Structure formats: C-alpha cells, structure tokens
Amino acid sequence: MTEEELDDLFDAICEGDRDTVVSLVETAINNKDDVSVLLNEAMIPAMGEVGNRFSENIIFVPEMLVAARAMQGGINLIEPILASSGHEPIAKVAVGSVKGDLHDIGKNLVIMMLKGAGFQVEDLGVDVDIPIFEEAVNNGYKILCLSALLTTTKDEMRTVINHFKDWKNVKIVIGGAVITQEFADIIGANAFGADASEAVKAVHSCIAA
Amino acid sequence: MQTYQLDTPALLNQAMQRIMRKKEIKTALDKNAITREQTLQCLKQAYRCLNELCKPVAVVLPISANLFSLDNHFVLLAGETRIKSVRMSRHLSCNAAQAYLYLFSCGYDSREAFCWLQQDYSAYHFQDMLSNELLFAIGRQLHRGIKQLNPNKNCYRYPIQTDQQSNEIANVTWDAEKTRSLLKLFNAYDLGITCNPKGCFTPLHSILGVMMTTPKGPALKKAC
Numbered sequence: 001m002t003e004e005e006l007d008d009l010f011d012a013i014c015e016g017d018r019d020t021v022v023s024l025v026e027t028a029i030n031n032k033d034d035v036s037v038l039l040n041e042a043m044i045p046a047m048g049e050v051g052n053r054f055s056e057n058i059i060f061v062p063e064m065l066v067a068a069r070a071m072q073g074g075i076n077l078i079e080p081i082l083a084s085s086g087h088e089p090i091a092k093v094a095v096g097s098v099k100g101d102l103h104d105i106g107k108n109l110v111i112m113m114l115k116g117a118g119f120q121v122e123d124l125g126v127d128v129d130i131p132i133f134e135e136a137v138n139n140g141y142k143i144l145c146l147s148a149l150l151t152t153t154k155d156e157m158r159t160v161i162n163h164f165k166d167w168k169n170v171k172i173v174i175g176g177a178v179i180t181q182e183f184a185d186i187i188g189a190n191a192f193g194a195d196a197s198e199a200v201k202a203v204h205s206c207i208a209a
Numbered sequence: 210m211q212t213y214q215l216d217t218p219a220l221l222n223q224a225m226q227r228i229m230r231k232k233e234i235k236t237a238l239d240k241n242a243i244t245r246e247q248t249l250q251c252l253k254q255a256y257r258c259l260n261e262l263c264k265p266v267a268v269v270l271p272i273s274a275n276l277f278s279l280d281n282h283f284v285l286l287a288g289e290t291r292i293k294s295v296r297m298s299r300h301l302s303c304n305a306a307q308a309y310l311y312l313f314s315c316g317y318d319s320r321e322a323f324c325w326l327q328q329d330y331s332a333y334h335f336q337d338m339l340s341n342e343l344l345f346a347i348g349r350q351l352h353r354g355i356k357q358l359n360p361n362k363n364c365y366r367y368p369i370q371t372d373q374q375s376n377e378i379a380n381v382t383w384d385a386e387k388t389r390s391l392l393k394l395f396n397a398y399d400l401g402i403t404c405n406p407k408g409c410f411t412p413l414h415s416i417l418g419v420m421m422t423t424p425k426g427p428a429l430k431k432a433c
Contacts (some may be wrong), residue, residue: 016247060233061334063240066247069331105337106318108330127405150260152385152407 001028006042009074013046014053016066018073027074030052031084036087037080039118047071047116047120051197061109062068066198068112075115089120091207094152095145098156103149106176109196117200130163143206145199146189158187171206175199212302212398213267213354215347216312224342225256231350234338253383258325259343267313273297274308274421276301279282283372286310286419290390291371300365303423307362309355312395313347314402315340331379339412348416355420362422369419383408391416 001009005024012020028038050067053059093114097107104126113122122141124132133144144164148154157174164170165188174184175193184192190206193199228234229252237248272287274297282298283291286308300306319337326332330398355364369391371384385408392404403411 015241015243018245018247020243060236062234062237062248062251063244065331065334066237066251069247069251069329072331073374074308074328100405100409102405102409102413103412105334108334112330127409150407150409151383152410 001031001033001038001042006038006124006150009042010046010049013043013074014049014069014078014190016063018066018070019103021070021074022077025077028203029077035081036085038074039078039082041045043071043074044116044118047113050115050116051200055195055197058118064109065112071116072112090118091140091143091203092120092122092139093125093143093145093203094122094141095147096128096132097126097147097149098160099127099152100156101148101150101153102126103147106149106196107147110147110175110193110199111199112143112202113196114203117204119203130160133160133164135166137164137170143171143173143203145173145175145193145203148174148178151178154178154183157189171209173199173202173206175202211269211349211358212214213265213269215265215276215350216263218260218262220343220346220350221229221256221263221339223346224339225252227346228342232340251332251335252339254326254329254332255339258322258332259317259338259339262317262321262325263340263343264316265314266316266345266402267347267396268311268398268400269351269420270310270394271311272291272308272310272394274301274306284393287394289304290387291372292367292387292419294367296365297367297419297421300421300423305327306421306423307359309420310391310417310423311355311420312392312400312402312415312417313344313351314400314410314412315343315347316401317412317414319413330402344414344416355422361424361425363425364375365421366375367419367421367425369417388417391419 011026038060050064052066095111111121111123122136126144146157161172170189174189181192191202193202221250238245258355275285277285277297283293284297286292322336323333369384369387388408389404402415
C-alpha cells in the first residue's frame with residue numbers, strides 16, 4: 001500500500017467511511033500487502049486520532065461510533081490473517097461491568113476503542129462476578145477494565161481490586177459515569193479512564209508501569 | 210390501575226425524530242455526506258431493531274400514602290415503603306392529594322438486541338440511544354394520561370431516595386431496595402419487569418417512579 005493509500009485509509013476511518021475502509025483493506029489483501037503495516041501505520045493511528053478528537057470535544061459519540069464501525073469493517077478482514085501469522089497484540093484486556101450492574105454502553109465504548117488501539121479484548125459482559133474475572137486472568141488477560149454506571153454498584157469495584165491485590169502482574173483500570181479519579185485512588189485502582197478514549201490511555205499506562 | 214395502550218410505531222417515530230434533533234447526532238448528520246450516511250445507516254438499523262423487538266408497556270397504580278413523621282418528612286407508600294422527601298411530604302399535607310406509582314418499559318431485553326444487531330457494538334449503542342428516547346416518549350404519554358385524568362390538579366414526581374447515611378466510597382442517593390419493594394406492587398400485572406438487588410431493571414430500559422397529584426388553587430398552592 002502506498003503512502004497515499006495509507007493516508008486514504010486513515011481518513012476513511014476518521015470519517016467513518018466503512019465502505020472505503022473495506023475496499024482499501026480488501027485491495028491490500030489481494031495485493032498481498034503486509035496487513036500489519038495497514039494496522040500499525042494507518043488504522044490504529046486513525047482510531048487514536050478519533051479518540052483525541054473525542055477527548056477534545058471536536059467530535060461526539062456518534063462520530064466515534066461510526067469511526068469504530070468503519071475500523072471494525074477493516075479489522076474483520078485482517079484479523080484472520082494476523083492470527084495465522086502469529087501477530088501479537090499490544091496486550092490482552094478483559095472488560096466487564098461489575099456484579100449487579102447490567103449497563104453495558106460505557107463498557108462497549110471502551111471495548112471499541114481498545115480494539116481500535118490494537119489490544120486483544122475479551123468482552124466479559126455485564127453483572128460480572130469475581131470467578132469470571134479470575135478465569136480471564138488465568139487465560140492471560142492481565143489487564144482488567146471494570147465498568148459501573150450506578151452508585152449502588154461502584155463498591156463492587158473495590159471488592160474486585162481487593163481480590164486481585166496479591167495477584168502477580170494483574171492491573172485494574174476502572175471507569176464509568178459515577179467513577180472519579182478520587183474514587184479510583186481510594187479503592188486502589190491502577191488507573192482510571194474518564195471516558196472511552198482516556199480508558200485506552202489508562203490501559204497504556206498500566207503496560208508502561 | 211390503568212394500563213396504557215401504547216401506539217408503538219407512533220412512539221418509535223417520535224423517538225426517532227427527537228434523536229435526530231439531539232446535538233451530538235445533528236452534528237454527525239451535518240458533518241459531511243459520508244458521516245451523515247453512516248450515521249443514518251446506524252440509526253435506521255437501530256430503528257429496525259426496536260421495531261422488531263420492543264413491546265412497550267406502561268401501568269399507573271393509585272396507592273395510599275401517609276405522612277407519618279412530619280419532623281423528618283417521611284412518607285409511607287402503600288403501607289410498606291418509607292420514603293424520605295421534604296417535597297413529597299409537603300405535597301401530601303394538601304387535601305385530596307393522590308399518590309401514584311408508575312412503571313413503564315420498552316419491553317425488550319438488551320441482550321436480545323445485541324444478538325439481533327449481530328454483535329455490532331456501534332449499532333448497539335445507537336439502539337440504546339433510541340431506546341432511551343422511546344422510554345421518554347412513553348413517559349410523556351403516561352404523564353399526559355395522568356394529567357387528563359386529573360385536569361384540575363398539579364402533578365409532581367419524586368425520586369426514590371435513600372435515607373441512609375452516605376459513605377466516602379459510594380455517595381448513594383437512590384434506593385435500590387425501595388425500588389424493588391415498590392416494584393412488587395406490580396406483580397399482579399405480569400409485566401415481566403424485574404429489578405436486581407443493585408436496582409438494575411430487566412428489561413434495562415424501564416422506569417419506576419412515584420407521582421402525586423394535588424388540587425390546583427391559590428389557597429392550596431399556599432398550603433403546599
């Protein structure tokens with residue numbers, strides 16, 4: 001893929017142009033291009049740009065959603081190729097809404113942005129109890145992202161953090177409508193994401209630590 | 210008890226019109242042809258999903274309400290649930306005040322929607338936004354219905370708040386247990402709405418609330 005085509009792919013993701021993304025990626029695959037170049041030089045940076053624009057209030061959630069959808073259109077095509085070539089993700093992250101909380105919108109936004117940033121993401125769903133988080137950790141998902149929307153469920157995050165505090169190399173990121181940095185500090189979370197874009201940065205900070 | 214007949218297509222269209230006017234959606238629609246087309250695609254997908262799955266329900270239940278502690282402004286609803294509300298106890302002290310419980314829902318399971326949308330997270334998010342608007346549309350119809358039944362009265366709504374002391378970790382103001390207790394009063398109507406111990410409803414897009422009507426009039430206004 002030429003520099004110009006990589007730029008086109010970048011722009012298509014930023015604009016949420018799913019059809020163009022799919023078409024460009026299909027062409028690259030047919031041309032036997034290195035799909036990891038597509039991913040690392042156009043697709044992941046494009047979603048990073050989308051995240052930054054969202055954080056700076058240049059775009060709102062709907063535009064982030066269509067961008068993520070366009071990105072996913074491309075990912076669906078290259079994922080099997082990456083898997084068969086032994087491509088390693090940046091890290092494996094498991095995401096779930098804590099026990100008792102059935103809300104999933106914030107969690108899903110984080111999943112979309114993490115996938116867009118090149119992480120391997122396991123969606124644990126809603127109402128996730130400790131054994132499910134444990135199973136994810138045992139399967140190599142050492143970064144756990146916990147989500148809570150309600151004041152009645154946020155305390156569950158502390159329960160999960162306390163459970164894993166003596167586990168080696170497990171990092172916990174928290175976020176949700178009712179969560180603040182202060183709360184994250186009090187309960188001992190490794191990082192806090194104020195929104196989906198910040199959650200990606202929070203997960204990166206866990207890897208760097 | 211009053212069960213409302215809901216015109217699902219009309220409510221869904223109303224919700225769709227409202228969502229198109231929301232700032233964040235409007236910004237995406239006004240951005241450029243591609244973003245507009247993709248956003249519309251997602252919205253239409255969400256519309257089709259709700260049109261297929263949702264079965265809105267709404268019930269209003271007249272209930273007894275007694276002010277039992279003027280000093281602490283507690284109200285006892287339907288003889289079992291204690292609500293602390295200065296505003297509500299003030300309204301209850303009016304003559305001829307009538308309390309109601311209302312429960313309404315979009316009537317479908319979010320997990321079902323996620324499957325219907327073939328695990329498309331973006332489309333699912335649009336579905337959630339549209340469902341919220343649908344819920345508000347049902348609420349508005351219900352509120353209008355109560356106003357029509359009580360033409361010369363004011364209508365007030367109240368949060369189901371906790372009267373427990375908040376702690377440093379969770380500044381909880383809303384009471385899940387009281388919500389569950391009040392939800393039991395609808396058991397006989399078999400609406401298929403449940404609430405877990407943390408206060409989360411299934412179906413997710415459901416609302417339970419307390420409302421009171423009080424007579425209009427200068428003397429009563431002063432008293433209330």
